[in-house]
Amino acid sequence: MKIAITTSSFAAYGSEPLDLLARAGADVVTNPHGRKLRPEETVALLADCDGVVAGTEDLGAAVLERLPGLRAISRCGVGMDNVDLPWCEAHGVAVLNTPHGPTLAVAELTLGLILDLLRNVSRMDREMRAGTWKKRMGWQLAGKRVGVVGYGRIGRATGELLRAAGCEVASFDPRPTCPSTPCLPLDELLAWADIVTLHCSRPEGGCTVIGPAELARMRPGSWLVNCGRGGLVDEDALCAALESGRLCGAAVDCFGQEPYAGPLLRLDNVILTPHVGSYAREGRVRMEADAVRNLLAALGPDAQARR
DSSP, X not given: OEXXXXXXXXXXXXXHHHHHHHHTTOEEEEOXXXXXXXXXXXXXXXXXXXXXEEOSSOBSHHHHTTOXXXXXXXXXXXXXXXXXXXXXXXXXXXXXXOOSTTHHHHHHHHHHHHHHHHHTHHHHHHHHHTTOOOOOOOOOSTTOEEEEEOOSHHHHHHHHHHHHTTOEEEEEOSSOOOTTSOBOOHHHHHHHOSEEEEOOOOOTTSOOSBOHHHHHHSOTTEEEEEOSOTTSBOHHHHHHHHHHTSEEEEEESOOSSSSOOSGGGGOSSEEEOOSOTTOOHHXXXXXXXXXXXXXXXXXXXXXXXXX
């Protein structure tokens, strides 16, 4: 059994994931580049592999059709946007993800970014390092109305943290599953909320969830946070809304093109982080171990028997 690991920092914070593979007798190959793989590199690494513990590299049909021996893909993470799911279903390739590991890590990052935005922490830090001593007045989080777009595991965990901080929380989700939280149509939620935070999947067809029309519906002086997926927000439209002052600020952890090098970099009222929602040690170790367990289960009884 040959297994590829494509994430560049796998098992850096705990040996449990590699221990599981060793006990299963797996022949393991790892990402030698220290970054997200390009399609040709993915094909080269996964050649002759039975399964892969996958990151965010392109696993579309053009890549997968060159890997005839691949039997299972186990995403180390939640998002599946980089995997051609219909192709995998048609060709009998099992696809799994790890929804539990990153839940609290993403929710806590979201809370931290919101507090940072409201109190101008990062902005004043940059100013002090540049020699400017300026006390900026901020806002309290308690009492704010927060609209959570996408109320699955991460959205609900985020809502619970915000409610504990004294916020009023409402949600938008096409399939509402939490009767204790009001669920509003998206247009109404955007007009109601002081803070909008995104925790949804990208719609089919790859369209944005928050574009110019949606930004125009948000309350003047409100804040937007995206710790969900790259491409959920029209970044050029967001830049215009921040420059005009219609939005007070934004925090973005996920981008349509990564690494990000766009116009948001020049703005002072936006916090940018390099897609680190799941980058908490405890959550990362659990997510990696879950990805390995999922993969071994998908590869069948022989792998399971050695665990």
